[in-house]
Amino acid sequence: MDFLVSSFAAALxxxxxxxxxxxxxxxxxxxxxxxxxxxxxxxxVPVGLLVGLSEFxxxxxxxxxxxxxxxxxxxxxxxxxxxxxxxQGPLGVMGLLFTPTAIVIGGTMLAAPIVANYALxxxxxxxxxxxxxxxxxxxxxxxxxxxxxxxxxxxxxxAVIAGFGRVVSEIGVAMMLGGNIRGYTRTMTTAIALETSxxxxxxxxxxxxxxxxxxxxxxxxxxxxxxx
Amino acid sequence: MRKAQRxxxxxxxxxxxxxxxxxxxAEERLRMSTTTSTENSGLLAVLLPPFEKKFGCKVDVVAxxxxxxxxxxxxxxxxxxxxxxxxxxxxxxxxxxxVNRRDVMYNDFVLLGPREDxxxxxxxxxxxxxxxxxxxxxxxxxxxxxxxxxxxxxxEIWASAGIAPRGAWYVExxxxxxxxIMMATQKRGYTLSDRGxxxxxxxxxxxxxxxxxxKNLWNPYGIIAVNPKKHAHVKYDLSMKLVDFFAGPEGxxxxxxxxxxxxxxxxxxxEGEKY
Numbered sequence: 001m002d003f004l005v006s007s008f009a010a011a012l013x014x015x016x017x018x019x020x021x022x023x024x025x026x027x028x029x030x031x032x033x034x035x036x037x038x039x040x041x042x043x044x045v046p047v048g049l050l051v052g053l054s055e056f057x058x059x060x061x062x063x064x065x066x067x068x069x070x071x072x073x074x075x076x077x078x079x080x081x082x083x084x085x086x087x088q089g090p091l092g093v094m095g096l097l098f099t100p101t102a103i104v105i106g107g108t109m110l111a112a113p114i115v116a117n118y119a120l121x122x123x124x125x126x127x128x129x130x131x132x133x134x135x136x137x138x139x140x141x142x143x144x145x146x147x148x149x150x151x152x153x154x155x156x157x158x159a160v161i162a163g164f165g166r167v168v169s170e171i172g173v174a175m176m177l178g179g180n181i182r183g184y185t186r187t188m189t190t191a192i193a194l195e196t197s198x199x200x201x202x203x204x205x206x207x208x209x210x211x212x213x214x215x216x217x218x219x220x221x222x223x224x225x226x227x228x
Numbered sequence: 229m230r231k232a233q234r235x236x237x238x239x240x241x242x243x244x245x246x247x248x249x250x251x252x253x254a255e256e257r258l259r260m261s262t263t264t265s266t267e268n269s270g271l272l273a274v275l276l277p278p279f280e281k282k283f284g285c286k287v288d289v290v291a292x293x294x295x296x297x298x299x300x301x302x303x304x305x306x307x308x309x310x311x312x313x314x315x316x317x318x319x320x321x322x323x324x325x326x327v328n329r330r331d332v333m334y335n336d337f338v339l340l341g342p343r344e345d346x347x348x349x350x351x352x353x354x355x356x357x358x359x360x361x362x363x364x365x366x367x368x369x370x371x372x373x374x375x376x377x378x379x380x381x382x383x384e385i386w387a388s389a390g391i392a393p394r395g396a397w398y399v400e401x402x403x404x405x406x407x408x409i410m411m412a413t414q415k416r417g418y419t420l421s422d423r424g425x426x427x428x429x430x431x432x433x434x435x436x437x438x439x440x441x442x443k444n445l446w447n448p449y450g451i452i453a454v455n456p457k458k459h460a461h462v463k464y465d466l467s468m469k470l471v472d473f474f475a476g477p478e479g480x481x482x483x484x485x486x487x488x489x490x491x492x493x494x495x496x497x498x499e500g501e502k503y
Contacts, residue, residue, distance in 0.1 A: 034245030087304035179290040
């Protein structure tokens with residue numbers, strides 16, 4: 001118990017000091033997670049709406065596939081993207097491995113299935129008469145879907161929040177694709193892993209607390225947006 | 229239209245945050261792979277800033293096990309490697325992946341174990357004999373198991389002891405040196421560590437050095453530039469500046485002067501001295 005308490009106290013002191021290392025890790029974490037969330041939303045929301053609204057033969061299979069993608073371990077996504085981004089891989093010439101951009105790419109692949117699934121679920125939960133009604137009122141196909149998207153905007157916002165949560169909390173992709181480079185690709189989670197490996201439990205715990213606080217602030221902010 | 233405004237506001241904030249992930253690249257970045265023990269020793273935080281200042285660049289350090297560090301060099305994913313596994317380094321150079329290997333410094337490995345020394349290592353002579361005693365007693369031994377330089381050294385010693393370690397007592401952790409020391413501490417077992425990591429962890433573990441100083445516990449570090457003929461994109465000129473800096477007078481005095489808890493962690497080779 002003593003060990004836990006003293007580590008916790010040291011953790012709080014470190015947060016008070018706000019070292020540049022902590023600040024860098026927070027900034028990197030937030031920016032790559034935001035980047036990945038933007039791309040994941042651009043990919044996932046249309047896919048979710050499309051699959052949710054249309055009927056086609058292999059729909060059940062596609063839905064199952066989307067569900068499965070949500071459960072793919074982060075290190076597997078990391079490994080897969082690594083194969084593409086390494087100098088030996090097809091995209092190697094771009095020199096993206098061990099950059100924040102690489103983490104954004106991996107994070108997008110992690111978050112997109114989640115966003116798509118949440119969007120799909122909210123389409124299913126919506127009033128099925130919205131699209132037909134809009135169409136009979138003279139809207140074109142695109143306007144009708146936009147009307148539906150407007151009606152289920154809270155579901156879509158929840159989808160985006162969940163995607164953000166997945167990226168900001170994961171470590172596999174950030175470690176493999178970012179390389180945990182100090183002041184450049186070191187995120188909060190890889191920093192926690194590193195500090196723990198060095199036996200610096202207090203510092204690791206401080207970062208853990210900051211990570212939770214950041215998640216809280218982000219969610220409070222998004223919650224504010226959900227208020228009518 | 230407040231809804232639309234809010235939506236645009238969120239999108240704007242998200243995009244702004246996202247843009248921070250793509251910083252303007254003002255300075256050149258050199259990528260160096262090294263071992264976790266080197267990074268954890270804290271030496272690089274002393275050694276790299278003067279170099280970065282002198283040449284107006286940034287050195288990105290990717291810290292992994294030695295095996296992986298060399299693989300990154302083979303693939304051309306890094307510009308320069310800084311590792312400690314002499315045989316693998318020679319293979320790396322012989323394979324044409326690296327050029328201009330230079331000796332930089334050395335420290336040594338120590339065999340750690342519980343103060344009670346259940347395997348009676350203190351009574352043995354030489355590292356292989358100590359390993360034999362541990363195996364005979366079946367005391368827990370935590371191996372890095374990650375193809376790191378330390379793991380290579382450990383396998384060398386097992387080989388010269390004539391033992392293929394296997395069984396419940398032989399724990400292959402697959403983790404960094406720090407984690408392995410902590411694991412050995414929890415298991416009341418033995419482990420082979422580089423001295424630097426041990427000194428850094430001395431306050432966190434009650435394991436003690438049960439064997440040290442043998443010639444076969446030496447741990448020399450080398451720096452190698454990735455061969456530009458193999459990978460045209462590597463920053464060879466800047467790599468060679470780093471090689472010369474590490475092995476030259478500035479690097480040597482920084483390394484020799486680096487102390488942890490008042491103890492020097494690394495020793496530089498004298499002019500012309502070779503391992």
